[in-house]
Amino acid sequence: MKEQMDQRILEGARDALRSARSVAVLTGAGISAESGIPTFRGAAGLWKQFRPEELATAEAFAGQPELVWEWYDWRRSLIARAEPNAGHYALVELERRVSKFTLITQNVDGLHRRAGSKHVLEIHGTIWNLRCTRCRREWTEMRVPLPLQRCECGGIARPAVVWFGETLPARVWEEAQGAVKSCDVFLVVGTSAVVYPAAGLVPLARSAGARIVEVNIEPTAYSDAVAYALNGPAGEVLPQIC
Numbered sequence: 001m002k003e004q005m006d007q008r009i010l011e012g013a014r015d016a017l018r019s020a021r022s023v024a025v026l027t028g029a030g031i032s033a034e035s036g037i038p039t040f041r042g043a044a045g046l047w048k049q050f051r052p053e054e055l056a057t058a059e060a061f062a063g064q065p066e067l068v069w070e071w072y073d074w075r076r077s078l079i080a081r082a083e084p085n086a087g088h089y090a091l092v093e094l095e096r097r098v099s100k101f102t103l104i105t106q107n108v109d110g111l112h113r114r115a116g117s118k119h120v121l122e123i124h125g126t127i128w129n130l131r132c133t134r135c136r137r138e139w140t141e142m143r144v145p146l147p148l149q150r151c152e153c154g155g156i157a158r159p160a161v162v163w164f165g166e167t168l169p170a171r172v173w174e175e176a177q178g179a180v181k182s183c184d185v186f187l188v189v190g191t192s193a194v195v196y197p198a199a200g201l202v203p204l205a206r207s208a209g210a211r212i213v214e215v216n217i218e219p220t221a222y223s224d225a226v227a228y229a230l231n232g233p234a235g236e237v238l239p240q241i242c
């Protein structure tokens with residue numbers, strides 16, 4: 001019975017995507033889990049018992065730059081070894097088929113672009129860029145491991161990602177909201193959808209009348225309110241529906 005229901009949901013999601021002219025996608029850490037990059041929340045998401053909210057802030061960096069840097073350096077090393085997985089590639093395929101496609105990601109790992117996705121909005125920035133805390137110069141730095149860096153002006157460099165309490169890059173965020181408001185289908189993959197403002201894209205899509213498809217290994221706060229909630233790993237589910 002459950003299998004029949006799952007099959008019906010899968011087919012419904014597939015049909016919705018097939019007939020959509022405009023698709024927006026929101027991804028979170030879960031899509032990169034099968035590439036070996038740990039998620040933020042849940043048992044596997046903890047690093048030395050710190051929660052992301054304790055490390056990913058400007059205050060934490062100002063107080064303990066070495067500690068925060070070490071956490072990011074650990075993530076950079078993992079990401080450098082990781083490869084995009086079947087979930088990332090399924091979204092590349094979806095982009096080829098849909099006339100209007102926007103991929104909004106909270107991930108800073110760059111794996112969507114490495115897989116070949118073209119229209120990607122990295123609303124939380126990228127871990128491969130550094131920014132000077134003094135003069136705000138930004139540059140790309142791919143070396144791993146990497147000790148704490150200084151800018152040529154002498155200021156300490158920080159990862160050019162969006163931390164808790166900081167605003168999202170304005171133009172990128174506006175474009176993300178526009179894509180969500182005008183899409184037929186909003187596909188939400190591998191996010192706990194608890195971190196705002198990104199999580200607000202789900203109710204925004206709903207109020208704009210989009211059909212929402214969710215792919216996650218666990219139910220989220222939104223699962224009951226979406227048209228199709230698909231329970232399973234992104235690397236297995238996405239190739240079946242895209």
Ligand code: OAD
Pocket residue numbers: 027028029030031033034039040041042045052053056106107124162163164189190191192193194195215216217218220232233234235
């Ligand atoms: P989370 O770690 O909060 O959530 C990951 C989600 O992925 C959970 O809902 C898991 O159930 C799901 N998941 C895990 N493995 C999966 C798989 N193989 N397939 C599908 N789903 C899977 O990550 P995010 O929601 O991305 O922000 O977190 C949002 C933000 O919080 C991040 O961008 C980061 C973090 O702190 C900043 O650093 C500002």
